[in-house]
Amino acid sequence: GENVEQHPSTLSVQEGDSAVIKCTYSDSASNYFPWYKQELGKGPQLIIDIRSNVGEKKDQRIAVTLNKTAKHFSLHITETQPEDSAVYFCAAGSYGGSQGNLIFGKGTKLSVKP
């Protein structure tokens, strides 16, 4: 079955710096790659997603890149702020119909120091 590896498990950056989180997946049939932010005591919140027919997607300070050949995708956060501190999860699944059977990575705890 699908397996998603995520690195690093913890990441500490200074406010204003960039943060990069990387994930790899194993199932070449996966074509949908969302990223979730989870704050303490809350459920995962979708922050950005990408489908396999595009290589990059941006939304303000957040961008995601996908390399289908290498089966890896990355989250880039620029100009980090203290409120970006949270656990970030990547996931992989199939788009269309139900996108719910997502396989999650183990998460990256991002700490942004003021």
Next chain:
Amino acid sequence: EPEVTQTPSHQVTQMGQEVILRCVPISNHLYFYWYRQILGQKVEFLVSFYNNEISEKSEIFDDQFSVERPDGSNFTLKIRSTKLEDSAMYFCASSGLGEKLFFGSGTQLSVL
């Protein structure tokens, strides 16, 4: 903004007891899911539900688990005879057709 709501936020039960976790998905969504997250670990898929039946389930979702949509708004997860290892945060999620997944805030289940 519409959201998925889950009750209760915390549930404590004795080993062997039955528990029912409740969820109200976003009203016009068609697909409903349960995930769980053991403390410090990844979020794991349990089951998806569409058109009043299970569409997919994981190995975790054994005979002790069941799901139901008893009316037009609620979606429940029942664990028949809880085990210590069922202790986890359980997340309900919903989505429209071909749309993004929205998660609730979760129910923390503690089995003693």
